[in-house]
Amino acid sequence: MTASTTTGHTDGERLRGRIAAELARARSRTALLTEVVDDADLMRQHSPLMSPLVWDLAHVGNQEELWLVRDVGGREPVRCDIDELYDAFKQPRRDRPTLPLLPPAEARAYLGTVRDKVHDLLDTVRFTERALVAEGFAFGMIVQHEQQHDETMLATHQLRAGSAVLHAPAPPEPSATVGGEVLVPAGAFTMGTDTDPWALDNERPAHRVDLPAYVIDAAPVTNGQYEAFIADGGYTDPRWWSPAGWAHRVQERLDAPMHWQRDGDGWSYRRFGRWGRVRADEPVVHVCFYEAQAYAAWAGKRLPTEAEWEKAARWDPATGRSRRYPWGDEDPTEAHANLDQRHLRPAPVGAYPAGASPLGVHQLIGDVWEWTSTTFRGHPGFTAFPYREYSEVFFGDDYRVLRGGSFGTDRSACRGTFRNWDYPIRRQIFSGFRCARDAGPDESHR
Numbered sequence: 001m002t003a004s005t006t007t008g009h010t011d012g013e014r015l016r017g018r019i020a021a022e023l024a025r026a027r028s029r030t031a032l033l034t035e036v037v038d039d040a041d042l043m044r045q046h047s048p049l050m051s052p053l054v055w056d057l058a059h060v061g062n063q064e065e066l067w068l069v070r071d072v073g074g075r076e077p078v079r080c081d082i083d084e085l086y087d088a089f090k091q092p093r094r095d096r097p098t099l100p101l102l103p104p105a106e107a108r109a110y111l112g113t114v115r116d117k118v119h120d121l122l123d124t125v126r127f128t129e130r131a132l133v134a135e136g137f138a139f140g141m142i143v144q145h146e147q148q149h150d151e152t153m154l155a156t157h158q159l160r161a162g163s164a165v166l167h168a169p170a171p172p173e174p175s176a177t178v179g180g181e182v183l184v185p186a187g188a189f190t191m192g193t194d195t196d197p198w199a200l201d202n203e204r205p206a207h208r209v210d211l212p213a214y215v216i217d218a219a220p221v222t223n224g225q226y227e228a229f230i231a232d233g234g235y236t237d238p239r240w241w242s243p244a245g246w247a248h249r250v251q252e253r254l255d256a257p258m259h260w261q262r263d264g265d266g267w268s269y270r271r272f273g274r275w276g277r278v279r280a281d282e283p284v285v286h287v288c289f290y291e292a293q294a295y296a297a298w299a300g301k302r303l304p305t306e307a308e309w310e311k312a313a314r315w316d317p318a319t320g321r322s323r324r325y326p327w328g329d330e331d332p333t334e335a336h337a338n339l340d341q342r343h344l345r346p347a348p349v350g351a352y353p354a355g356a357s358p359l360g361v362h363q364l365i366g367d368v369w370e371w372t373s374t375t376f377r378g379h380p381g382f383t384a385f386p387y388r389e390y391s392e393v394f395f396g397d398d399y400r401v402l403r404g405g406s407f408g409t410d411r412s413a414c415r416g417t418f419r420n421w422d423y424p425i426r427r428q429i430f431s432g433f434r435c436a437r438d439a440g441p442d443e444s445h446r
Ligand SMILES: [Fe+2]
Pocket: 059, 063, 088, 145, 149
């Protein structure tokens, strides 16, 4: 055996081990989120915006069957009779509760059968023969898909009425004083990636983007800052709102973030079935794009573009290269970011100094998804892979890009290049924001 085949063999084993561990980690979260409620609760639609949890559950298994069992493995279908039921494009969310869905026990058995077949084919799959399996891509895509649905299911739990069923320790307290703004000097940086093996099609390819100097908030906008906007009449002054945002605000009678309620002279917030006072130094969450845009205008700023967000998160002025994460290339740990549903709330500003970018921008990864002003498009040179329905069918002016992941996002589905998108009216997701502005002439030459 030559040295290179020995290395290839070892790398393959290491990749198999990593895939098995990531699949197991995703499945234990899916199990937790669907075992803490009873069958009736799993079958119920908790909000017209969301699927019944049991739909997400079987859909996760069905995607795993389609991509791994049938496509990668070339095996016989486990259940082709249910493909249509769990096709997100064929079944709008509002209709999903009326479908003849698999009952919870049957859905769990289906997921188990599919997973057994995946473990079987993982033993023998060769990772180099097709683009779909190179470096384990299809497995990584399915891991991320399950984790993304786990975040969606967590959002369903937040909308669910009834007593609390989820429990988690509080996030760390602040260990650094963080505030104000950071100047990002003018110049080009590399946006997107060619090399991250599990990066999805919309994160590719890497390309140079030249930006003028700008200033970005060192931290996400907090509840305390947002309360000042409310107290100053921000919701009743059309000056701060775009025409579409104002029309939406009036129609939906928005007057505070979702889940907030007046409590004496302050606010309370319902989080996973428990009421608590709004904490001033926590990033605001459950605001829509229009609310974020109005706050930014009121503050004399604007939302960052997606490229501005990514340069602040990845660009290293010492080397000129773009990192995978603000802190470097290594995967997130508990010291870097509030991810993985470890804490079921955003962490106060200053809780993750080890996760700051080289320029000193904090909490870009984890805590809250951050709205940007950019509509969702492919990067220059975009190629749909492995199918148009992953990203390309969503390109256009209807969606705004969100970046950075939330406390509900798993680390496997969150990178400095990872892109999320949603309608500007949506706020059942774990969405917040930070502000930016153009650098003044005296600032840009500092
Ligand atoms: Fe899906």
